[in-house]
Amino acid sequence: MTTQNVVWPLSLLGIGAVTLVFVFVISQARIPATADETRHHTHTAHVIQAWFFGLLLAGFGLGTWLTLRHFPIPAQHTPLQADAVVDVEGFMWGWTMQPQTARAGQTVEFRVTSKDVNHDFAVYGPDGNLVAQTQAMPGFVNKLLVQFQQAGDYTVQCLEYCGVGHGFMKTTLTVSDREDN
Template identity: 75%
Template sequence: MTVQNVVWPLALLGIVAVALVFIFVISQARQPATEQETARSTHTAHVIQAWFFGLLVLGFVVGTWLTLRHFPIPLQRGAPLAADVEMDVEGFMWGWTIPDTPIQVGQTVAFRVTSKDVNHDFAIYGPDGNLVAQTQAMPRVLNKLLVTFQQPGEYTVQCLEYCGVGHGFMRTKLTVSKHATGTAPGGTTLGKGGH
């Protein structure tokens, strides 16, 4: 089960809970009340708000832990990365330069990502279309991204940050093989219109 499949239902539940609270408040607002009832309902509203806020904070903490505990972005400075393969990636308007390096299932790849011109977003989508990992590609900055490829197939590298008119064409492919014979596209430099 991917993170996207968990977050969407949780977001819908949150929206429904907020809507129910608003419906309750609106339904209570139509009835005239005495001072005693007003004080009681104010106290009840404060208790509900406190519990609701506490549940939101708890949900945020749990959700953050669940989504970030396997965060693929390593410390950017310090010791060398524990990776089987290192690949230097450079983004530019509107393509990627990726070396010709074989990638196998189970290997951990350290992508060292930068940009030649403007900010881009280096995102890797799996063969099933789900987002595997992503990091920023920025000029004069080297961002490191660790990815362990769990299944063979063709992975799509796509820019997720609008970088100009050719942004939609800024994609390329990585091939992950079961054996040592699979390779990434050699020195791939795809510009506008490339896939």
């Protein structure tokens, strides 16, 4: 079961609950109330709002933890256990990568930074699907671990608009077979 199959029905239930509360409030709006009843209803409304806010906060916190706990973000300030290291620097409007080759089956650590503005370092596989991505930021090195499963030419491009030459900001990473040296 995918997350979307869970979130969609929960969203519909939440929308339905809000609609029912809205209809109830509108139906009660025509009934005149005394000052004591108004104070009581105001207090009750504040209590309900506080509980509702607390439940929303807990729900968003739990949902965030459930969806992001498996997110593959390696430790950024410790050495990583990688078979190869590729240093990457983004600049308007290109990439420098040393080396520009890797082997299939290897775990590659990309150390990504930028010379000028923020860029988004994205690696696309030979089939055109996104394999991995991270931010390239000036003055900071983001580490990204990728294990390439198949040989081929992988396209590296920027996914964050960085100026008029953004569309041409591409390079190629060549991944060779496991047996090749």
